[in-house]
Amino acid sequence: MVQAPVSKISHPSVEVAESDAARGTTETLGESLKQLADRIIAGHRLTREEAIALTQIEGQDSILLLCEAADAVRQACCGNTVDLCSIINVKSGNCSENCGFCSQSVHHPGTDSPVYGLKPRDEILAQAKAAESAGASRFCLVSQGRGPKYSSPKSKEFEEILATVRQIIDETNVKPCCALGEVTPEQAQALAEAGVTRYNHNLESSENFYPEIVTTHAWGDRVATIKNLKAAGIQACSGGIIGMGESWEDRIDLALAARELEVESVPLNLLNPRSDTPLGELPKLDPYEALKAIAIFRLILPQQIIRYAGGRESVMGELQHLGLKAGINAMLIGHYLTTLGQPPDQDRAMLEQLGLQGNEAPVPKGKTNG
Numbered sequence: 001m002v003q004a005p006v007s008k009i010s011h012p013s014v015e016v017a018e019s020d021a022a023r024g025t026t027e028t029l030g031e032s033l034k035q036l037a038d039r040i041i042a043g044h045r046l047t048r049e050e051a052i053a054l055t056q057i058e059g060q061d062s063i064l065l066l067c068e069a070a071d072a073v074r075q076a077c078c079g080n081t082v083d084l085c086s087i088i089n090v091k092s093g094n095c096s097e098n099c100g101f102c103s104q105s106v107h108h109p110g111t112d113s114p115v116y117g118l119k120p121r122d123e124i125l126a127q128a129k130a131a132e133s134a135g136a137s138r139f140c141l142v143s144q145g146r147g148p149k150y151s152s153p154k155s156k157e158f159e160e161i162l163a164t165v166r167q168i169i170d171e172t173n174v175k176p177c178c179a180l181g182e183v184t185p186e187q188a189q190a191l192a193e194a195g196v197t198r199y200n201h202n203l204e205s206s207e208n209f210y211p212e213i214v215t216t217h218a219w220g221d222r223v224a225t226i227k228n229l230k231a232a233g234i235q236a237c238s239g240g241i242i243g244m245g246e247s248w249e250d251r252i253d254l255a256l257a258a259r260e261l262e263v264e265s266v267p268l269n270l271l272n273p274r275s276d277t278p279l280g281e282l283p284k285l286d287p288y289e290a291l292k293a294i295a296i297f298r299l300i301l302p303q304q305i306i307r308y309a310g311g312r313e314s315v316m317g318e319l320q321h322l323g324l325k326a327g328i329n330a331m332l333i334g335h336y337l338t339t340l341g342q343p344p345d346q347d348r349a350m351l352e353q354l355g356l357q358g359n360e361a362p363v364p365k366g367k368t369n370g
Helices: 026-041 048-054 060-078 119-133 156-171 185-194 219-231 248-260 288-300 313-322 344-353
Strands: 081-091 137-141 173-179 196-199 235-237 240-242 265-270 305-308 330-332 357-359
Touching: 026 060, 026 137, 026 288, 048 248, 048 288, 060 173, 060 196, 060 288, 081 119, 081 305, 081 344, 119 137, 119 156, 119 265, 137 196, 156 173, 173 357, 185 240, 196 265, 219 235, 235 265, 265 313, 265 330, 288 305, 288 313, 305 313, 344 357
Parallel strands: 081 137, 081 330, 081 357, 137 173, 173 196, 196 235, 240 265, 265 305, 305 330
Antiparallel strands: none
């Protein structure tokens, strides 16, 4: 492994120094990170300054020490349960938004992205039952488009999705979630009444970086929907994508925004560049950079569900298991929206080898499992 620059962490702030034999060793870093983890477990909230300082830790050995600290926080605050969720793309392609990472956009449609209208209810229900058989605790209905907010309150598609949610609840034991885009307070209430207890609406990146990847709507629009959902009693599932060209400061600000909004579940996607999209030529993340991001998110968000999402197979490869020892306590299993995932039995075997159990993970204290 590459010998890393040594980082020095002190109370109350975090200071990162250049490598120098006279200034410490990786053992010093490990002990300092352990002390930081203990403080977080005891209730310390990492400051922006402390989090940014952690991003200066470099080299595989030191990053793995950071992961150990994050894993200790995960175990103490979340336990050994890994939340398993499966998703279905209920409506694909021809999306009006211009998100630079997405091949479903009408502005830059990917050649490998399917286009179809709302799937029939029986097809969605069949996939919900398959997800349950594969071990998923939750099943998320995902649709392209800006959201029901821009349709009539009683749109046929929205009503059909509500009916589908109710049937999934009646015929399976998985909990249905939705990711339909922006919703009004009234629509959020209708989702809650139908039985939706968690809704995915990713912030994607920091407010500062957001205009670099999307210009057809604003970051604040996404925040407004998250607030509407939480006001209706629905848990917010909101994270972002790492590897779009954002800075480490942007990554920290995304995590802090999730903390400020009291988001319960935080998906971390690792950009898997799609051809024909504006971000299609970006290089894939180094897996150790991804591990560092995961670990810092856990240290900022000690009690949140932090979910391995799209891109984990492509970016992490044979190192996927390290994410589960770096702060991750949830996974999407099965296929994604426009890309394939690894077989669920392979995921279950990975969890078993790590001594982890797939089920529904606890939400932050003070919240309730829906």
